[in-house]
Amino acid sequence: MTIKYTKAGLQPMEQKDRKFMATYRIGEVANMLGMHPQTIRYYDKAGIVLPGEKNHRNERLYASYDVYMIMIRKQYQNMGFSVEETEKIFNEDDMNDLANSLGSKIAENEKELLRKQYCLEGMKQLQQLVQSIPLFYRKCFYRVRPARWHHLHLQEDILEKSSNGTLARKIAMEAMPLCRHTLGIRQSDIATGEQPISTYCDLTLEQEYAEFFGFDQISTAFFVESQPCIYTIFKVDSYDSVKWSYLDYVEEFMQFNRLELSGDVQLATIANIFEETDSAKERYRYFEAWIPFTNQIQ
Numbered sequence: 001m002t003i004k005y006t007k008a009g010l011q012p013m014e015q016k017d018r019k020f021m022a023t024y025r026i027g028e029v030a031n032m033l034g035m036h037p038q039t040i041r042y043y044d045k046a047g048i049v050l051p052g053e054k055n056h057r058n059e060r061l062y063a064s065y066d067v068y069m070i071m072i073r074k075q076y077q078n079m080g081f082s083v084e085e086t087e088k089i090f091n092e093d094d095m096n097d098l099a100n101s102l103g104s105k106i107a108e109n110e111k112e113l114l115r116k117q118y119c120l121e122g123m124k125q126l127q128q129l130v131q132s133i134p135l136f137y138r139k140c141f142y143r144v145r146p147a148r149w150h151h152l153h154l155q156e157d158i159l160e161k162s163s164n165g166t167l168a169r170k171i172a173m174e175a176m177p178l179c180r181h182t183l184g185i186r187q188s189d190i191a192t193g194e195q196p197i198s199t200y201c202d203l204t205l206e207q208e209y210a211e212f213f214g215f216d217q218i219s220t221a222f223f224v225e226s227q228p229c230i231y232t233i234f235k236v237d238s239y240d241s242v243k244w245s246y247l248d249y250v251e252e253f254m255q256f257n258r259l260e261l262s263g264d265v266q267l268a269t270i271a272n273i274f275e276e277t278d279s280a281k282e283r284y285r286y287f288e289a290w291i292p293f294t295n296q297i298q
Helices: 026-033 037-046 064-078 083-091 095-136 163-175 187-192 207-213 244-256
Strands: 003-006 009-012 023-025 061-063 141-145 148-155 180-185 200-206 222-224 227-237 259-261 265-276 281-295
Touching: 023 026, 026 037, 026 064, 037 064, 037 083, 061 064, 064 083, 083 095, 095 207, 095 227, 095 265, 095 281, 141 281, 148 163, 148 180, 148 207, 163 200, 163 207, 187 259, 200 207, 227 244, 244 259, 244 281
Parallel strands: none
Antiparallel strands: 003 009, 023 061, 141 227, 148 200, 148 222, 180 200, 180 265, 227 281, 259 281, 265 281
16 A cells, blocks of 8 residues: 655555555465465554555455565564564654664674574584593593583572572573583582582583673672683483592592592583483483592692
8 A cells, every 4th residue: 555654654645646556455465475364464453554445345455555565564573673663663763763773673683693603602512512422431631620600500409499599590591502500519528438429500601601691690690710620521320319439430540640639529411311221221411520639749
């Protein structure tokens, strides 16, 4: 339909002007645009198109200009504008309003693009970790554990129930697979030698990602600096507790090289993986372990 701009917004042009243009039924318009007729009816109600004439069957008729406006609506949809935002642009916004609206939407799209980029980085990191399992499995290497922001998720098998704990989990789910579940075995428990197990689990994010998602702004989040560690990958039965005894080969390595534990052992989850056994498929949890150390000989 042909439309003219007035101070009152979009208004139908005079009927005599409309007669110079071809008119189409809603089904024809839908077929030509490859969309459902109900979508076009929704645009009618939103004020994006304003069909005026009806045929002898009392069906609304659309002009080529209406098709143009529907296609322009798709343009704004591609840029992230809602139907309501598009209706405002069509019927109210002046040049400055439109420029400002585009600027705001550009900022939103850039942030979403960066979010997707980070997600892709997380996917690549996870793929590399999975592919590295054969290389690092039950072998010891010297590596520097990256600095990360932490927030308590679980302690003694009890979820952290505070509002900040809920916020941390919400952000963590948005940030996955970049965010990691990182279990901890306390140095003090290992020192006792009484079958120490992991007693807490933190949600962790590296600095760049924590700043983007706002994880570092949670008042109860805390920053853990990078640290030289012994690095290895190991697995546990799917439902088994994560015990220090799974890392007995690390303990032997430390004794042989006269190294001492210098902090809590951090165990970052990699993935749950099914493996063939003699009798059936079994599920295992794989972890990368970071064991901080000092040299006994200073």
